[in-house]
Amino acid sequence: MLSKNKTGWLLLSPTILILVLAGLVPFFYVLYVGFFQWNPLAVDPSLQFDGFASNYRRLIFDEIFLESIWRSIKFSVVTLSIELTLGFLLALSLLSSFPLKSFFRSVHTLPLVIAPIVVGSIFKLFTVQGLGPLPHILKDYFGYTLNYGLNAEQAFWMIVIMDVWHWTPFVTLTLLAGLSALPQDPYESAKIDGANNFQIFTYITIPMMVPVLIVVIFIRLMDSLKIVDEVWMLTGGGPGYATRFTGIHIWKEVFEKRYYGLGSAMSILYLYITIVICWVLYSVMVARGKNED
Amino acid sequence: MKKLLFALVASIFSFSAMAGGHADWFKEAGAPYKGTVLQGVAENTPPGQFAGEVLAKEFEKLTGIKVQLENTSWDQMYDKAIKDMEANSGIYDFVYIEQDIVYDYLNRDFLVNITEGLASNPSLQAPGVSLDDFTTFIDYFKDDTGDVFGVPMEAFIKVYLYRKDLFERADAKAAFRAQYGYGLSPATSFDQYRDNAEFFTHFCAEQGMECWGTTVQGHTGHPASTYEFLESIAPSFGLYNWGVNMDTYQSCVENGGQLNGGRAKAALNFWTQLLPFAPPEALQSTWSEVGSSFAAGRAAQGWVYGENAAWIATDAEKSAVVGNVGVMLPPTAPGVMTQAAAGNGYIGYYDGGAYGIPHSSKNKEATMLWLQFVAMNEHQADWAIAGGRITHKDTYADPKVMAVDEQADGYFTLMRDTGFLYAGAPPFPFHGAGRGAIDPFIYSALAGEMTPEEALDGACQALDTVMADLGYQN
Numbered sequence: 001m002l003s004k005n006k007t008g009w010l011l012l013s014p015t016i017l018i019l020v021l022a023g024l025v026p027f028f029y030v031l032y033v034g035f036f037q038w039n040p041l042a043v044d045p046s047l048q049f050d051g052f053a054s055n056y057r058r059l060i061f062d063e064i065f066l067e068s069i070w071r072s073i074k075f076s077v078v079t080l081s082i083e084l085t086l087g088f089l090l091a092l093s094l095l096s097s098f099p100l101k102s103f104f105r106s107v108h109t110l111p112l113v114i115a116p117i118v119v120g121s122i123f124k125l126f127t128v129q130g131l132g133p134l135p136h137i138l139k140d141y142f143g144y145t146l147n148y149g150l151n152a153e154q155a156f157w158m159i160v161i162m163d164v165w166h167w168t169p170f171v172t173l174t175l176l177a178g179l180s181a182l183p184q185d186p187y188e189s190a191k192i193d194g195a196n197n198f199q200i201f202t203y204i205t206i207p208m209m210v211p212v213l214i215v216v217i218f219i220r221l222m223d224s225l226k227i228v229d230e231v232w233m234l235t236g237g238g239p240g241y242a243t244r245f246t247g248i249h250i251w252k253e254v255f256e257k258r259y260y261g262l263g264s265a266m267s268i269l270y271l272y273i274t275i276v277i278c279w280v281l282y283s284v285m286v287a288r289g290k291n292e293d
Numbered sequence: 294m295k296k297l298l299f300a301l302v303a304s305i306f307s308f309s310a311m312a313g314g315h316a317d318w319f320k321e322a323g324a325p326y327k328g329t330v331l332q333g334v335a336e337n338t339p340p341g342q343f344a345g346e347v348l349a350k351e352f353e354k355l356t357g358i359k360v361q362l363e364n365t366s367w368d369q370m371y372d373k374a375i376k377d378m379e380a381n382s383g384i385y386d387f388v389y390i391e392q393d394i395v396y397d398y399l400n401r402d403f404l405v406n407i408t409e410g411l412a413s414n415p416s417l418q419a420p421g422v423s424l425d426d427f428t429t430f431i432d433y434f435k436d437d438t439g440d441v442f443g444v445p446m447e448a449f450i451k452v453y454l455y456r457k458d459l460f461e462r463a464d465a466k467a468a469f470r471a472q473y474g475y476g477l478s479p480a481t482s483f484d485q486y487r488d489n490a491e492f493f494t495h496f497c498a499e500q501g502m503e504c505w506g507t508t509v510q511g512h513t514g515h516p517a518s519t520y521e522f523l524e525s526i527a528p529s530f531g532l533y534n535w536g537v538n539m540d541t542y543q544s545c546v547e548n549g550g551q552l553n554g555g556r557a558k559a560a561l562n563f564w565t566q567l568l569p570f571a572p573p574e575a576l577q578s579t580w581s582e583v584g585s586s587f588a589a590g591r592a593a594q595g596w597v598y599g600e601n602a603a604w605i606a607t608d609a610e611k612s613a614v615v616g617n618v619g620v621m622l623p624p625t626a627p628g629v630m631t632q633a634a635a636g637n638g639y640i641g642y643y644d645g646g647a648y649g650i651p652h653s654s655k656n657k658e659a660t661m662l663w664l665q666f667v668a669m670n671e672h673q674a675d676w677a678i679a680g681g682r683i684t685h686k687d688t689y690a691d692p693k694v695m696a697v698d699e700q701a702d703g704y705f706t707l708m709r710d711t712g713f714l715y716a717g718a719p720p721f722p723f724h725g726a727g728r729g730a731i732d733p734f735i736y737s738a739l740a741g742e743m744t745p746e747e748a749l750d751g752a753c754q755a756l757d758t759v760m761a762d763l764g765y766q767n
Contacts, residue, residue: 041397129577135573238515241737256728
């Protein structure tokens with residue numbers, strides 16, 4: 001047994017080593033730097049300890065940072081809701097047969113293989129005022145002016161649309177895998193008992209899909225909370241602060257303004273908030289699952 | 294592309310002419326480093342492309358030293374270079390130093406002292422290459438003792454470009470006079486600039502042309518807009534050094550600064566009020582898009598960086614307005630020109646950059662050779678034609694440059710004769726942090742979320758906070 005364990009640990013050791021070097025060391029370094037005032041552009045560019053809570057206290061009263069968190073949460077909730085709804089509908093439709101199904105499934109999956117920065121470029125070329133086709137089409141056929149360089153609401157929703165386009169296929173494929181693996185017995189029993197399609201969906205499909213839904217929700221929630229690349233390319237966080245999500249705000253503070261200490265504290269605080277959100281969500285979903293059982 | 298090919302052919306001739314002279318020296322000096330690969334990172338500009346696609350290849354042919362120049366976006370260039378130098382990782386052997394960031398790099402001791410490096414190793418000193426051949430732009434890359442830390446590879450001024458064909462149209466002239474009561478001409482005052490912008494926006498629409506009255510480098514999420522305001526518009530209104538009091542490092546009027554003063558507010562009002570007369574892409578335009586918009590014939594006039602002026606005026610493959618480009622100094626407020634001429638102010642930004650060697654470079658000697666190769670007189674003319682930049686005094690008099698100068702409505706002559714009216718960025722080691730504090734307020738003013746007055750009041754407070762945070766205020 002011991003030798004069996006030794007072999008296991010030996011096989012795991014490269015992974016553990018990589019995890020420690022690439023995950024834990026940077027994490028503890030960021031945690032450490034977050035306790036200091038540190039900006040290499042300052043007259044005194046060295047790390048200056050200013051109390052463990054100094055940066056965190058400052059962040060609690062930093063309206064721009066707090067607004068960026070609220071903006072990120074709002075963005076995550078909106079995109080997650082749309083992606084889950086669309087993804088579920090698409091997954092259900094892909095369960096049935098229809099002409100050109102495999103072609104549709106392949107095309108539908110394409111956005112997944114595109115790098116986020118490229119997605120941002122594609123949307124920029126497609127939607128930029130004056131040059132992109134979308135503003136022309138909207139103006140000429142619907143009389144609607146699309147100018148997200150000027151309109152904060154449009155900028156936010158354009159990023160929502162971009163994210164939905166990019167990540168709905170992931171939700172669809174994961175849910176499709178889950179749906180395909182569901183046992184058929186409960187469905188047959190329900191039909192014999194006279195349940196209609198809606199009842200079958202709400203009382204059988206959804207409860208059985210909860211584990212898959214939890215995975216999808218967590219992956220997409222964490223991803224959307226740390227969105228940077230696409231937004232960077234499309235709006236740069238503008239107009240004003242309209243699309244300055246927390247990831248972009250941290251980037252600007254750290255790499256443009258060089259507030260390494262404060263930026264590290266922001267990263268840790270945001271990580272903490274993300275974990276809390278996920279934990280609350282997980283608890284609610286598990287508790288609800290148990291109640292339904 | 295055609296231009297780069299032409300430059301490549303021209304360079305081959307130049308280097309043939311050089312053969313037997315300096316070429317032999319480079320061959321000999323480069324021999325110990327044969328096979329070395331130099332990595333560089335720079336902004337993707339026409340001069341940068343010339344360096345990567347023409348000069349690097351010639352250098353490799355002569356010395357066997359390969360130069361891999363990564364020409365990337367402005368943001369990425371900074372990101373990669375600074376991270377490499379901070380981490381001391383030695384990925385890059387040379388980096389692009391934009392004029393405005395040099396104070397930051399020197400302050401943080403990122404760069405190798407080139408003067409000292411060459412003096413301590415005379416065998417690396419190329420014959421016929423002298424730092425004295427450069428224009429005064431090289432002074433921006435010197436420390437207090439006069440030692441050089443960067444070899445200039447581009448320098449240009451931000452000029453006023455206008456469409457001669459539009460300004461010379463008889464129907465436009467008549468309509469303008471009827472509407473405004475004076476003659477149509479390129480702008481020398483801000484009122485005239487605004488009138489021109491308004492007029493051509495309507496005139497183009499009436500004529501069914503896709504053009505507007507002015508460019509505006511007004512991206513609402515990119516520092517390009519802050520730069521256009523702080524480095525071009527504000528100085529032409531007489532607001533210098535971002536409105537920062539250089540003795541106290543305060544920028545708000547109530548603390549002795551000028552960033553929210555009358556001149557600044559007039560400048561921001563003027564600039565934001567141009568937006569209705571700018572192409573619709575203005576709020577998503579950085580310097581590159583402004584150049585492209587003007588080249589596509591979408592603007593009648595505008596502030597355009599000189600690195601784009603030459604190709605806009607001469608490269609028919611990329612520009613739709615070749616032969617129709619007029620070049621002038623931008624309009625200025627009363628008294629500004631006099632202040633600039635006396636050395637007490639400036640009318641706009643003398644932009645450019647240099648290649649420098651980070652301390653972390655693993656191939657410093659081979660890079661010294663490359664930087665001297667870049668600095669040679671022989672290929673300056675072709676580089677000027679390809680990239681609209683001049684860093685050497687003698688380049689202005691080169692017949693090839695003079696021929697292009699004529700096509701470009703005297704852009705190079707204007708740069709030579711009036712370059713002294715322009716200035717580089719103020720010597721702020723906190724440049725990035727300061728600008729980053731101002732950015733959101735400029736974006737908000739452009740997007741109409743704040744009035745120019747509110748934006749500048751907020752911007753100066755944010756900038757003062759940063760300068761206090763970083764310990765610069767007395």
